[in-house]
Amino acid sequence: MDAPYAKLEQLEPGIGRLLAHNPSAFTYFGTQTYLIGERELAIIDPGPDLPEHIDAIEAAIGGRPVTAIMCTHTHRDHSPAAKPLAARIGAPIVGCAPLALETAGPRADAAFDGDYAPDRVLADGEAIVIDGQNLVAVATPGHTSNHLCFAYQGALLTGDHVMGWSTTVVFPPDGDMAAYMASLDKLRQRDDRIYYPAHGPAVTKPEQYVRGLMGHRMQRERQILKLVGEQPRGIPDIVANAYPGLDSRLVTAAGGSVFAHLLDLERRGLVQSDGDRWTTA
Numbered sequence: 001m002d003a004p005y006a007k008l009e010q011l012e013p014g015i016g017r018l019l020a021h022n023p024s025a026f027t028y029f030g031t032q033t034y035l036i037g038e039r040e041l042a043i044i045d046p047g048p049d050l051p052e053h054i055d056a057i058e059a060a061i062g063g064r065p066v067t068a069i070m071c072t073h074t075h076r077d078h079s080p081a082a083k084p085l086a087a088r089i090g091a092p093i094v095g096c097a098p099l100a101l102e103t104a105g106p107r108a109d110a111a112f113d114g115d116y117a118p119d120r121v122l123a124d125g126e127a128i129v130i131d132g133q134n135l136v137a138v139a140t141p142g143h144t145s146n147h148l149c150f151a152y153q154g155a156l157l158t159g160d161h162v163m164g165w166s167t168t169v170v171f172p173p174d175g176d177m178a179a180y181m182a183s184l185d186k187l188r189q190r191d192d193r194i195y196y197p198a199h200g201p202a203v204t205k206p207e208q209y210v211r212g213l214m215g216h217r218m219q220r221e222r223q224i225l226k227l228v229g230e231q232p233r234g235i236p237d238i239v240a241n242a243y244p245g246l247d248s249r250l251v252t253a254a255g256g257s258v259f260a261h262l263l264d265l266e267r268r269g270l271v272q273s274d275g276d277r278w279t280t281a
């Protein structure tokens with residue numbers, strides 16, 4: 001498959017997509033930047049600070065007014081281009097909150113962008129107006145504590161909360177499995193007709209897809225409970241048993257997700273740890 005780097009794909013009226021050249025084991029072919037609107041624009045997830053990607057965004061804007069540069073969250077594959085793009089085109093950065101630095105520890109999938117400085121933070125349900133239509137922030141903590149999705153004309157821009165190619169990494173301390181599950185349930189109760197994720201293809205049956213993701217996490221949770229019920233186990237042991245044949249580049253991320261499940265189970269009184277090893281409570 002030829003990935004369409006630097007080529008604007010018009011997905012429907014008012015929603016265009018531009019792929020950044022940052023492919024990896026965590027980003028699939030790369031980060032997808034979305035252009036919302038026709039007469040005026042919002043730019044969602046400008047992506048990594050790659051000059052050729054920022055050039056491509058500027059070319060796709062084609063001189064139209066940009067109301068807002070918006071980020072779903074502040075992983076380094078999503079938000080670092082916001083600042084240089086804002087400087088080039090003179091638009092404000094509007095969207096997710098910056099993270100408190102004490103929560104911005106090392107991460108398996110992507111480091112945090114500590115330079116992110118929004119002009120305006122949107123709370124859950126707050127909107128900006130593009131071409132006379134509301135573009136609404138939907139707070140979806142879990143992948144990160146500051147994650148937002150954006151709803152426009154029945155479509156939901158899902159960032160990394162729901163991806164079209166892989167399950168989402170939930171890595172403590174900023175990632176939180178209980179919050180992630182609650183945010184999936186929040187999406188399940190909406191009636192969006194399509195999802196446009198930051199990585200991977202569009203999701204055309206959102207409700208079914210979200211139910212599948214929730215089922216997958218609940219199955220993983222049962223599997224972890226079963227494993228630590230058999231004998232005390234450390235996280236590497238749980239990963240080896242729960243993810244047979246896992247790509248070695250993804251072992252750390254899988255360990256993070258297992259840890260996120262264990263912390264959630266511990267809060268619910270179902271498991272306990274003696275430091276490194278976990279057992280049922």
Ligand SMILES: [Zn+2]
Nearest residue numbers: 073075110160
């Ligand atoms: Zn992310």
